[in-house]
Amino acid sequence: MIRLSKETATYTFSAAHPPAIRIQPGETIVFETLDALDDQIHSDEDSASKIDLGHVNAATGPVYVEGAAPGDTLVAEILEIKPWNWGAALIIPGFGFLQDTIPGPYTRVFHVEPDGSMRYGSRVRLPLKPMIGTIGVAPLEPITTLSSGAHGGNLDTTDVKAGCKMYLPVFVEGALFGVGDVHATMGDGEVCGTGVECGAEVTIRLDVRHDMPIERPRLESPTEIMTIASAEGGLEEAIKIALEDMVSWLQREKGLSQEEAYMLVSIAGDVRIGQIVDPAVTVRVAVPRGIFV
Known part of the structure; x- marks a missing residue:
């Protein structure tokens, strides 16, 4: 099986990056990913104030997929996520939804117990729920791995996990795919700015x-089927884009009229927040697969 070292990681999605590897469609890769904090935190005593934001959220890659051309769609089937046995969550000054009232700094390191859980003090035990925060392809213009957009990027969406397929529009030859920012667990919204950030092996x-x-x-x-949208204009803009994408998907794939699709999302679908702390907020619209006959 092909392995790609975390040493290939970059901090932008860009067509200017030379491929770390070239593969044929249908091949499987094990990506070694850095933790989003780039190994800058090791204990509760490591201050969140010392984080170098120029070296966070690295994405391993890029991978050049032979035959992928602008207008195509890259399919990333997530087969397995094996997180490290520890991770860290932080409140970084100037970051997070409540940064004005709870500014930090605050650091908490978590260790995975033999039963697969993580202790949070003496009263809370967290289940391990690994997911991918950053996954994407190169856009036409370079963009930091801290942000998100039509190319994917820092989507921080809890449904991006093993057993799922991510579909990404291809903008440049070879797609130039990258992945990173795995979380041992994270809640929708990622409100303080981090989940439990950890390195991982992602297949x-x-x-x-x-x-x-x-x-x-x-x-x-x-x-479920889901559309994902990011917008610097806020949640309302992102929701509208994701909703319109879902209506179009249902029209094309399920043969519904525009009105039928719109109503179906209202009575059977969900609008969920991905994250509300990055330069562009992210939402998804989800519709259950089991309703279709």
Whole structure:
């Protein structure tokens, strides 16, 4: 099996990066990923104030997929996420939704127990729920891995986990795929600015669809289909984009009229927050697969 070292990680999604590796469609790669804090935190005593924000959220890659061309769709099937046995959550000054009232700094290191849980003090035990924060392809113009957009990026969406397929629009030859920012667990919103940030080994099969043009990321889980949108204009803008994408998907794939699709999302779908702390906020619209006959 192909392995890609965390030493290939970059801090931007960009067509200017030379490929770390070239693969054929359908091949599987094990990505070694750095923790989002780039190994800057090791104990509760390590201050969140010392974080160098120029070296966070690295994405391992990029991977050049032969035959992927602008207008195609890259399919990233997430087969397995194996997080490190420890991670850290932080409140970083100047970051987080309540930064004006709870500014930090504050650091908490977590260790995975033999039963797969993590202790948070003496009264809370957290289950291990690994997910990918940053996953994307190179856009036409470089963008930091801290942000998100039509190319994917720092989506921080808890549904991006093993057993799911991420669909990403291809903007440049080869797609130039990268992945990183794994969380041992994270809540929707990522309100303080981090989940339990950890390194990991992530196994992904990459393929190309030439018959499925999309404008923004889509996600399929065993139970749901989801559209994902990011917007610097805030939640209302992101929700509108994700909702319009879902309506279009249902029209094309399920043969519904625009009105039927819109109503179906209202009576059977969910609007969920991904994260509300990055330069562009992220939401997804989810519809259960089991309702279709």
